[in-house]
Amino acid sequence: MANLLGEFEARLGNVVEGTFGAMFRSPVQPAELARAASKEMTRSRKLGLDKMYVANVYFVFISPRDAHTMGDLVSTIEGELETYLLAFARERDYSIVTRPIVRFSIDESLKRLGKFDIIGQQMTPEAIFDELGHVPGVTDGFNNAEKNTPLAAPEALAPEVPAAAVAVDPWADAPQAMPAAMAAPTTAAAVRKGSIVMPDQGEIALSSDRNYITGRQSTCDLPLADANMSRQHAEFFWDGEGWSIRDLESTNGTSVNDHRITAAVELHDGDRITMGVSTIVYHETSGMA
Numbered sequence: 483m484a485n486l487l488g489e490f491e492a493r494l495g496n497v498v499e500g501t502f503g504a505m506f507r508s509p510v511q512p513a514e515l516a517r518a519a520s521k522e523m524t525r526s527r528k529l530g531l532d533k534m535y536v537a538n539v540y541f542v543f544i545s546p547r548d549a550h551t552m553g554d555l556v557s558t559i560e561g562e563l564e565t566y567l568l569a570f571a572r573e574r575d576y577s578i579v580t581r582p583i584v585r586f587s588i589d590e591s592l593k594r595l596g597k598f599d600i601i602g603q604q605m606t607p608e609a610i611f612d613e614l615g616h617v618p619g620v621t622d623g624f625n626n627a628e629k630n631t632p633l634a635a636p637e638a639l640a641p642e643v644p645a646a647a648v649a650v651d652p653w654a655d656a657p658q659a660m661p662a663a664m665a666a667p668t669t670a671a672a673v674r675k676g677s678i679v680m681p682d683q684g685e686i687a688l689s690s691d692r693n694y695i696t697g698r699q700s701t702c703d704l705p706l707a708d709a710n711m712s713r714q715h716a717e718f719f720w721d722g723e724g725w726s727i728r729d730l731e732s733t734n735g736t737s738v739n740d741h742r743i744t745a746a747v748e749l750h751d752g753d754r755i756t757m758g759v760s761t762i763v764y765h766e767t768s769g770m771a
Contacts, residue, residue, distance in 0.1 A: 486573065490516050490566045510548050510596050512559060519563055520570045522602040526709060533577040537602030537709060539610060540584045545592035560584045580607060580620045591701045601698055601709045609733045676725040679763040680704060690720040696757065710734055710758030725749045725764065734758060
């Protein structure tokens, strides 16, 4: 790995004609990015039938200040990191579904200079096209293809509500509303209180006066360090009667009890929500209003 890092730094130095070190006053150094990216590649390993597969898309999250410092060199660093990761994978006999792709993104939550995060994902060319658009040599076949958008599940018809009961006075010209005292007794409305159990975070109570977005981005209401999740993956929301979830056009989709959802789905106690490789369990208790 030392030789690969040395070659990586040498290539970058040649690209900027020796001014590379002077231009990078930020604590984020290319060698640190390369080491972190190779560690993320190793972490992402998944064993296939006879091959070890690793992530092919790497998102590098940096602070706004570091993005300003790097300036026009960002695209150069992306390309050199891609070359480095390809060599790293070949050296360890890792398999990748496409060539490595590196993309920098600004994360407003990263306030400290020099702080960065790298998340790798295993993505198909079609998923890459959906997320990043055209990537030369990877998504060429999707440029003019029509993407099939899954149809939303048909909405269930609301049950027919019977007309209000009335007491009819045969001598009156119009029906009179039944007195409240004679109407059927009503019961107090049940309040459905929801909570979710997050991986490595325990149970979190949900408040009906707000929505909750979950995803791999650290600024989400419910962040999860899952490389296979989109930055903003799905949203929990109160629909007035109970808790529901909707997918936010994520790359790998959201499933409830192993069924991929294409529209908002009402949640019930014990439902298991899968996003990326993470599973969240929804719990519900009822009380009287």
